[in-house]
Amino acid sequence: MADVKATDVKALRDRIGAGMMDCKKALVECNGNIEEAVDWLRKKGLVAATKKSGRIAAEGLIGVYVDANKGAIVEVNAETDFVARNELFQKYVSNVVKIAHKNNSDLESLKALGYPDTQHTISEELTNLIAIIGENMGLRRVAHLSVATGVIASYIHNKISDNLGKIGILVALESSGNKEKLLDFGKKIAMHIAAANPQSISIEDLDPALLQRERDVVTEQAKGMGKPTEFIEAIVNGRIRKFYEEVVLLEQVFIIDGSTKVKDVIANFAKEMGVSIKVKGFVKFVLGEGIEKQAVNFAAEVAAQLQ
Numbered sequence: 001m002a003d004v005k006a007t008d009v010k011a012l013r014d015r016i017g018a019g020m021m022d023c024k025k026a027l028v029e030c031n032g033n034i035e036e037a038v039d040w041l042r043k044k045g046l047v048a049a050t051k052k053s054g055r056i057a058a059e060g061l062i063g064v065y066v067d068a069n070k071g072a073i074v075e076v077n078a079e080t081d082f083v084a085r086n087e088l089f090q091k092y093v094s095n096v097v098k099i100a101h102k103n104n105s106d107l108e109s110l111k112a113l114g115y116p117d118t119q120h121t122i123s124e125e126l127t128n129l130i131a132i133i134g135e136n137m138g139l140r141r142v143a144h145l146s147v148a149t150g151v152i153a154s155y156i157h158n159k160i161s162d163n164l165g166k167i168g169i170l171v172a173l174e175s176s177g178n179k180e181k182l183l184d185f186g187k188k189i190a191m192h193i194a195a196a197n198p199q200s201i202s203i204e205d206l207d208p209a210l211l212q213r214e215r216d217v218v219t220e221q222a223k224g225m226g227k228p229t230e231f232i233e234a235i236v237n238g239r240i241r242k243f244y245e246e247v248v249l250l251e252q253v254f255i256i257d258g259s260t261k262v263k264d265v266i267a268n269f270a271k272e273m274g275v276s277i278k279v280k281g282f283v284k285f286v287l288g289e290g291i292e293k294q295a296v297n298f299a300a301e302v303a304a305q306l307q
Contacts, residue, residue, distance in 0.1 A: 004028055012037055022127075058288035060084055060137065062168035063097035064154045071152035071170045072101035074110075074142045075285050076126075079135040089137075090161050092129055096122055097163070100142045107142050143170070143283045150174040150280070153186025157194050169193050170283045177275040185269055185277075188256055193282055198249035201279050206248055214243050249279065 004027045012023040012034055022041060030036035060077035061084050074097045076089075083089050099122065100110050115125035122139065130137050145152050150173045158166035169190040173182050200206040218239040222232045244251045250263035257265070270277040 004032055008032060008034060022124075058291040060287060061090065061093045061160060061164045062156070062166060062285045062287055063093040064156060064163050064168045064170060065094075065097040065101045066152045066154050066170070067101065069148070069150060069152060070101065070104075070144070070146040071154060071172075072097050072104075072142065072144050073154075073168050073170050073283055073285050074100055075140045075168075075287065077138045077140050077288065077291070078133075079137075083133060083135055083137070084160055084164075086133060088129060089133065090164055092125065093164055094161075096139065097142075100144070104144055105142065107139070110142055111139060141285070143285070145170045145172045145281050145283055147172040147174050147280050149176055151179050151182045151186055153183050153190050155187050155190035155194060157191075166287045167194050168283075168285045172280040172282065173277055174280045175270075175273075175275050175277040177270075177273040177277065181273065182277070189262070189266075189279065190282070192252070192255045192262065193249065193284055195255045196249075196252050197284070198252060198282075199247040201249050201282065203244055203248050203251065206244075210247075211240075211243075215240060218243075249282070 004024055008027055009020060009023045012027060013020055023037070026037035026040045027034070030040050058077060059079060059081045060075065062073065062075050064071065064073045066072075074093065076093045076096065078084065078089065095116055096110070099105070099113055099115075103110070103113060105113060111123040112121050114120070115122050118125055120128060126137055126139060153171045153173065154163070155169045155171075156163060156165035156167070157169075160166075171186045171190045171193065173186045173189075175182055199210060215236065218236050219232065222235040222239075225235070227235060245253070250261070250266075252262050254260050254262050254265045260268075266277055266279065
């Protein structure tokens with residue numbers, strides 16, 4: 001094995017922009033010869049993939065996987081919606097979420113795990129996929145839910161394939177009730193979460209910073225109404241109660257019936273089942289959420305694909 005110097009790895013990386021580990025591996029394979037290492041990386045498709053890495057990837061797929069009382073969810077991004085319908089990409093997302101589920105991995109450790117039927121890591125296999133498909137892609141995030149007694153329910157909105165789509169929800173229900181009935185009920189709660197976008201389960205676990213920001217806003221609004229100071233607190237408290245109904249899951253009106261609060265829907269179902277039911281957690285991934293997207297017209301998008 002060649003004695004690879006850190007300065008050579010840096011020089012190769014600066015020259016072509018490939019990942020540090022890829023550069024080191026190339027130099028090892030090529031006995032430290034930088035020119036041969038450049039060619040080695042090009043043959044592996046790693047240079048081409050790197051050139052695409054600056055392009056915005058805000059499309060792609062959300063993948064979910066649930067087994068027994070444990071669930072995982074991942075987001076893998078691509079540049080265009082075309083890729084979401086590519087079978088190779090779909091297979092990759094499906095495999096990655098199953099591996100995440102099995103290993104209970106965080107994002108960085110997930111990237112370093114082996115990809116099935118290859119000698120690649122998950123990260124390396126994505127680089128290989130970039131070179132094959134010709135778009136920038138990224139494994140963006142992963143999350144897990146589990147419950148000691150009960151079920152993990154899931155829901156995929158804008159479904160592309162089994163357990164793959166544009167919005168993914170996991171809901172953990174703690175209960176000793178019939179699992180089949182709990183899963184059906186949990187899916188309805190997940191559908192509600194997809195539509196209503198709660199920020200917390202209960203008032204008690206709402207982010208204090210979010211609550212304070214809202215309180216500051218409504219306080220200033222109340223002052224601007226010219227009301228007497230002694231009335232401002234009552235006005236603010238009334239608006240905060242309304243805020244809870246907008247952002248707290250248990251305080252929201254259930255989307256499916258349009259009239260009953262979620263906490264009462266859960267209580268009624270628990271009474272019907274003869275067991276206690278508690279929402280222990282939920283995760284919602286919306287594809288591309290928080291990524292600044294480029295405005296690309298359809299004709300330009302098609303032209304880019306043809307190229």
